[in-house]
Amino acid sequence: MPSRTKTPKLAIGIDMGGTTVKYGVVRGHEIIEELEPLPTPAFRGPNPLLKELTVRIKALTAKYKGIAAVGMGVPGFADVTRGYVHELSNVKGWNRVEVSKILTAGSGLPSFVENDANAMCYAEFLHGAGKGAVNMIAVTLGTGVGGGLVLKGQLYRGSTFGAGEIGQMGIDYGGVRGEHGNIGALEKYVGNREVAALAAMLYAQARCRVSPEDCEPRALSAAARRGDPIAKQVWDTYTTHLAAGLCACVWLLNPDRIVIGGGVAKAGDIVFGPLKKKMAAQLAKSFRTQLKIVPAKYGNDAGIIGSAAVALDLASRRK
Amino acid sequence: MPSRTKTPKLAIGIDMGGTTVKYGVVRGHEIIEELEPLPTPAFRGPNPLLKELTVRIKALTAKYKGIAAVGMGVPGFADVTRGYVHELSNVKGWNRVEVSKILTAGSGLPSFVENDANAMCYAEFLHGAGKGAVNMIAVTLGTGVGGGLVLKGQLYRGSTFGAGEIGQMGIDYGGVRGEHGNIGALEKYVGNREVAALAAMLYAQARCRVSPEDCEPRALSAAARRGDPIAKQVWDTYTTHLAAGLCACVWLLNPDRIVIGGGVAKAGDIVFGPLKKKMAAQLAKSFRTQLKIVPAKYGNDAGIIGSAAVALDLASRRK
Numbered sequence: 001m002p003s004r005t006k007t008p009k010l011a012i013g014i015d016m017g018g019t020t021v022k023y024g025v026v027r028g029h030e031i032i033e034e035l036e037p038l039p040t041p042a043f044r045g046p047n048p049l050l051k052e053l054t055v056r057i058k059a060l061t062a063k064y065k066g067i068a069a070v071g072m073g074v075p076g077f078a079d080v081t082r083g084y085v086h087e088l089s090n091v092k093g094w095n096r097v098e099v100s101k102i103l104t105a106g107s108g109l110p111s112f113v114e115n116d117a118n119a120m121c122y123a124e125f126l127h128g129a130g131k132g133a134v135n136m137i138a139v140t141l142g143t144g145v146g147g148g149l150v151l152k153g154q155l156y157r158g159s160t161f162g163a164g165e166i167g168q169m170g171i172d173y174g175g176v177r178g179e180h181g182n183i184g185a186l187e188k189y190v191g192n193r194e195v196a197a198l199a200a201m202l203y204a205q206a207r208c209r210v211s212p213e214d215c216e217p218r219a220l221s222a223a224a225r226r227g228d229p230i231a232k233q234v235w236d237t238y239t240t241h242l243a244a245g246l247c248a249c250v251w252l253l254n255p256d257r258i259v260i261g262g263g264v265a266k267a268g269d270i271v272f273g274p275l276k277k278k279m280a281a282q283l284a285k286s287f288r289t290q291l292k293i294v295p296a297k298y299g300n301d302a303g304i305i306g307s308a309a310v311a312l313d314l315a316s317r318r319k
Numbered sequence: 320m321p322s323r324t325k326t327p328k329l330a331i332g333i334d335m336g337g338t339t340v341k342y343g344v345v346r347g348h349e350i351i352e353e354l355e356p357l358p359t360p361a362f363r364g365p366n367p368l369l370k371e372l373t374v375r376i377k378a379l380t381a382k383y384k385g386i387a388a389v390g391m392g393v394p395g396f397a398d399v400t401r402g403y404v405h406e407l408s409n410v411k412g413w414n415r416v417e418v419s420k421i422l423t424a425g426s427g428l429p430s431f432v433e434n435d436a437n438a439m440c441y442a443e444f445l446h447g448a449g450k451g452a453v454n455m456i457a458v459t460l461g462t463g464v465g466g467g468l469v470l471k472g473q474l475y476r477g478s479t480f481g482a483g484e485i486g487q488m489g490i491d492y493g494g495v496r497g498e499h500g501n502i503g504a505l506e507k508y509v510g511n512r513e514v515a516a517l518a519a520m521l522y523a524q525a526r527c528r529v530s531p532e533d534c535e536p537r538a539l540s541a542a543a544r545r546g547d548p549i550a551k552q553v554w555d556t557y558t559t560h561l562a563a564g565l566c567a568c569v570w571l572l573n574p575d576r577i578v579i580g581g582g583v584a585k586a587g588d589i590v591f592g593p594l595k596k597k598m599a600a601q602l603a604k605s606f607r608t609q610l611k612i613v614p615a616k617y618g619n620d621a622g623i624i625g626s627a628a629v630a631l632d633l634a635s636r637r638k
Contacts, residue, residue, distance in 0.1 A: 077605060086605070134478055135477060135478045147571075149571075151470060156470060156471070156572075157573070158454060158574065159574055159575035159609050159610075160606065160608070160609055161573070161605075162573040162605050162606055163571065163572055163573040165570040165571065165573075165606075166570070166571065168603075169567040169570045169571060170490065170563050170567050170601075171490075171491075171492045171503075172490075172492055172493070172503075173491055173559060180601065180602060180603045181600050181601050182566060182570070182602070183601060184490075184491075240492060241492060244489050244492035244502065244503070247488075247489060248489050248567055248571075249571060251484040251485070251501070252466075252468075252482065252483065252484065252485065252488060252567075252568060252572070253482055253571070254476070254477025254478050254481040254484075255477065255478055256478035256479075282489075282499065282500050282501040282502060283499060283501070284481070284499045286405070286479045286480075286481050287479065287484075289479070290478050290479055291478075
């Protein structure tokens with residue numbers, strides 16, 4: 001007797017970053033083939049890059065039967081309904097680009113564009129550390145701090161597709177300004193550059209000689225594990241700031257899951273232990289009893305998996 | 320030919336506060352009859368009060384045909400699905416009360432309980448200053464600071480019915496503690512008591528003799544309009560704090576409407592002018608172009624209208 005379990009449809013997921021464009025064929029939580037990434041700066045603007053992508057997509061549709069949709073995650077502001085990229089912060093020439101239209105016309109497949117943090121969020125929700133959640137906040141900690149929201153089991157994008165900008169939320173009304181004049185922006189406290197700068201300053205004050213590499217998150221978490229008091233102090237400050245930002249999210253949205261991704265999430269208990277403790281001390285009981293704070297399951301794969309998943313979701317709604 | 324416009328159903332809305340329980344018969348945006356309020360402290364706990372309410376509800380169902388549901392807004396934590404009041408902060412003896420069950424059994428009508436800020440939010444969304452919004456934040460400014468959210472056109476309650484606690488969100492990670500140990504809670508900066516304390520301190524420093532009444536929001540807005548520099552300074556500080564809290568909400572939720580209610584909302588341009596300016600200076604363009612910040616339409620009526628509206632909404636879903 002044949003199994004009645006539905007096989008997940010295939011989709012192509014594209015994860016565009018400032019340095020590379022990664023892509024692959026996805027079935028559910030699985031990347032069944034990932035291709036050699038394209039080097040983003042080698043293409044002069046969006047049209048040559050999108051043209052090359054359609055060639056690659058066609059090759060994949062010839063190889064795999066039943067690819068149902070194409071999803072592209074981009075590092076910036078995307079109008080998901082119109083399939084439009086408004087502006088990418090770190091990639092030149094990407095202003096007002098009709099990504100969906102170009103990819104759909106070139107590949108013959110329904111194609112969609114989504115913000116990369118939302119794609120990551122959706123991958124974690126469907127297949128990763130957010131599985132089973134109803135209301136979930138995803139946050140990515142890196143040079144920048146981004147985020148995405150799943151509310152009532154659906155990706156929540158806001159009125160102009162901008163929702164989830166956790167890194168831009170203020171944690172200090174008298175603090176330093178963020179990229180948009182926003183005072184006390186969380187990103188300016190927990191971004192990788194800011195963490196490195198704090199570590200460098202504290203080491204210098206202690207008359208310790210360290211290299212710039214010693215001030216990177218990975219080295220700082222190893223140092224803290226060895227008992228280095230300055231690295232420990234850096235993470236203490238870090239978790240105080242991050243707890244402030246995430247508690248604000250929790251008071252507003254009362255979620256049952258927070259998924260933390262990005263390099264810092266790999267620091268493990270050095271970050272998660274004090275973060276959870278500081279948050280629990282600042283939340284009413286009903287806000288913390290159902291709340292799980294967990295590291296992301298997917299690292300670099302989240303973009304491809306999530307973009308593919310978003311594309312399948314949007315394609316099925318269109319019918 | 321009869322009109323095909325559907326007449327809105329009737330519902331009873333109950334707005335419970337620490338001093339009075341107001342209630343009335345509601346049709347859409349209209350309270351068609353409001354009764355003499357019951358004095359909350361005159362009843363020894365929930366059972367006598369709910370019993371009295373069922374008697375009143377029965378009298379109203381005898382008078383009006385077609386009352387479809389009863390909704391009760393409470394100042395605290397309510398489990399809407401189970402119709403359960405967990406705890407009311409300002410009313411003694413209201414712990415673990417099965418409000419819906421008691422009211423339904425006593426009145427014979429489908430009865431529901433909702434947090435009062437959510438009820439206010441829903442009234443504004445359906446009939447008031449939030450009409451036409453898709454994603455809306457409602458905030459009530461008083462002794463406490465509360466809020467409610469409508470996302471994708473529906474009341475959003477969160478995983479344990481606690482969402483929208485804007486007053487508990489931190490705006491200063493190194494600031495004063497809120498009721499729940501939450502550092503920098505907005506409420507501790509823009510609550511009526513805190514505003515009065517700031518005004519009293521500034522007047523004292525300036526060697527001005529003022530009464531406690533002069534430090535209340537209403538008097539302070541009148542004074543600021545007359546040019547009183549200290550009152551102006553109070554509102555400047557106030558709008559800086561409020562802008563910080565609301566900007567954080569906007570970065571996270573990217574709404575198209577913010578509805579501001581409570582006493583301070585009546586201060587008009589003294590608050591709304593600088594608030595909008597300070598927020599615009601701290602938001603990316605795509606977050607501010609579609610965002611309207613408006614005063615609430617309903618004052619004291621929002622609770623009755625909103626509770627009735629929520630009840631009709633929940634009753635229709637149950638079918």
